[in-house]
Amino acid sequence: MLVLENFNVTLDGKHILHNINLTIKAGETHVLFGPNGHGKSTLLNAIMGLPRYRVSGRCCFKGQDITSLSVDERARLGIGLMFQRPPTIRGLSLRNILKICARNDIDIDTLASQLKLRTFLERDVNDGFSGGELKRSELLQLLTQQPDLALIDEPESGVDLENIGLIGSALNLLLEKEKPRYQGSDCQLKHSRHKAGLIITHTGHILNFVEADVGHVLYEGRLACTGHPREILAFIQQKGYSECVRCLV
Ligand SMILES: Nc1ncnc2c1ncn2[C@@H]1O[C@H](COP(=O)(O)OP(=O)(O)OP(=O)(O)O)[C@@H](O)[C@H]1O
Numbered sequence: 001m002l003v004l005e006n007f008n009v010t011l012d013g014k015h016i017l018h019n020i021n022l023t024i025k026a027g028e029t030h031v032l033f034g035p036n037g038h039g040k041s042t043l044l045n046a047i048m049g050l051p052r053y054r055v056s057g058r059c060c061f062k063g064q065d066i067t068s069l070s071v072d073e074r075a076r077l078g079i080g081l082m083f084q085r086p087p088t089i090r091g092l093s094l095r096n097i098l099k100i101c102a103r104n105d106i107d108i109d110t111l112a113s114q115l116k117l118r119t120f121l122e123r124d125v126n127d128g129f130s131g132g133e134l135k136r137s138e139l140l141q142l143l144t145q146q147p148d149l150a151l152i153d154e155p156e157s158g159v160d161l162e163n164i165g166l167i168g169s170a171l172n173l174l175l176e177k178e179k180p181r182y183q184g185s186d187c188q189l190k191h192s193r194h195k196a197g198l199i200i201t202h203t204g205h206i207l208n209f210v211e212a213d214v215g216h217v218l219y220e221g222r223l224a225c226t227g228h229p230r231e232i233l234a235f236i237q238q239k240g241y242s243e244c245v246r247c248l249v
């Protein structure tokens with residue numbers, strides 16, 4: 001689904017990401033850990049192709065080099081981003097942006113109800129939304145877009161203990177995690193999961209709701225290690241990032 005090779009990112013003259021190599025296969029969910037300011041959001045924003053990010057190296061999506069494509073072209077190909085801090089868009093209602101995002105015949109009202117945003121549909125996008133409401137609004141937009149690769153920046157930050165379950169269910173829906181992967185005793189692949197995800201998390205709370213396949217640590221702009229998400233999280237909690245990076249290279 002996604003292959004990054006020697007991927008470097010510079011923003012306003014600052015070299016933030018160095019030689020990132022990362023492969024995410026169809027059906028896989030990866031999580032990204034890392035200290036504040038070490039480049040996690042930069043990685044997601046650069047994959048989405050946001051303006052101002054200067055990149056070198058290769059960024060391939062479904063086998064196609066997308067380095068020179070614009071944000072909307074990447075979105076049409078099937079990449080979606082949940083912002084860490086989404087902008088407010090005055091003059092555009094949530095309902096209208098959802099209609100623009102929607103791929104197929106999606107019942108916007110039902111989806112909005114599931115995310116407790118039914119009464120927000122006529123409000124301007126993110127205008128005055130609380131921290132938790134912003135996260136649900138972002139996920140609602142992604143659910144209507146149905147991207148094949150979902151880039152999720154800190155889905156649980158600012159979300160209360162009850163709503164985190166709601167965020168988890170929405171992510172599972174987005175990543176097709178509620179469909180069985182195998183059916184029948186012969187283990188024939190019938191409902192193979194296709195959607196892929198890359199989720200940034202600080203606390204790891206989201207791992208209690210979403211099954212992740214691979215974890216990475218981004219440290220000082222470099223992908224420092226790759227392993228089992230829960231093992232990495234436990235190590236970081238015990239020893240901190242600097243030890244984690246030393247041990248798990
Ligand atoms: N325009 C800019 N010019 C220079 N440096 C910048 C610019 N924009 C961002 N940075 C820096 O790039 C670094 C990486 O930022 P990024 O937002 O990717 O971090 P992060 O790992 O997502 O952090 P957090 O966990 O706090 O969200 C930070 O040190 C940030 O200050």
Ligand SMILES: [Mg+2]
Pocket residue numbers: 040041042084153
């Ligand atoms: Mg960030």
